[in-house]
Amino acid sequence: MGEAAPRTERLLAIIELQNAIAGAGMNGDEVMRFVTERAAGLIGAGGAVCELVEGDDDIVGRAAFGSAKPQLGTRRSQKSSPAGKCVASRKPYRDEAGGGIYVPILHGEYAVGALGVSAAEKAPFTDEDIETLRLLAPIVSIALHRTRSYPQPRRDNTHDALTGLLNRRAFEERVEVELARRTRYGQSFSLAVLDLDGFNTANDRFGEAAGDELLRSIATIMNKHTRVMDAAFRLGGDEFAILMPGTALDGAKTFTERCRQYVNEARLCEGTVTASFGVVEAAEKETFAELTERAEAALKDDKKSRRA
DSSP states (O other), rough: OOOOHHHHHHHHHHHHHHHHHHHHHHHHHHHHHHHHHHHHHHOOOOEEEEEEETTEEEEEEEEETTTTTGGTTTEEEEEGGGGHHHHHSSOEEETTTTEEEEEEETTEEEEEEEEEEEEEEOOOOHHHHHHHHHHHHHHHHHHHHHHTTTOOOOOOHOTTTTTBBHHHHHHHHHHHHHHHHHHHHOEEEEEEEEEEETHHHHHHOOOOHHHHHHHHHHHHHHHSOOOTTTTEEEEETTTTEEEEETTTHHHHHHHHHHHHHHHHHTTTTTTEEEEEEEEEEEOOOOOOHHHHHHHHHHHHHHHHHHHO
């Protein structure tokens, strides 16, 4: 390991870190990256990683620094990963085999992820190192909570029965929340709408059961590749949407192009079904109707450009 900072210096650095985050108005992703880098420096670790729970059994590296960079974007089962074991116990976890320590990132009574550091060479971490991580983890939790502070109504009122994605009702509510946040705090966000080209023909050719399975496959792709603070929706039929808080237009377009590639690689219904996307970033004082109208117009433009 590198040289760890003394205890007093660590505490002062954490306070400065909180002030810097508050002053810069960082989004959840930026906070995770910032905290992860500082965790490695304060403890003198070779690497650091922030992993978040996604789906029923997965945990995904969403920020990584130093020797832990290969874990960025890596999806693992909670049961087989040190971070997952930390989440399951909701307590600090020592990975003696890998020379790492992890603390849970708690949101209320739930563990939504884990913050961990690893040694450049196998060496023992101290209780003070664990305490440092425990002071840093809530900074991540607060940032994620601020991004995802939505009401939690009954699941059957807000989720699509076939795909398990959020439904149109939830979509309208979430977009209104983000628009209000955009007006009040200047919090940027982007919206992507998509539909499936060739879906109706494939449904007729392969049957409704195959069509339903295709829609579930799209939902799986969306759930797998969206961030923990994003929200994926099925609006009806073969229409879907992705809400991306804290994401500017260029980042949203990069993400949707990757999604397009994932859909193509899945070769749905023998490759006869592809996806078109309309991507927009919310403008200041824009209404729900104006935002969704722009997104639909962008979707039409995308379809035209792909036919050309």
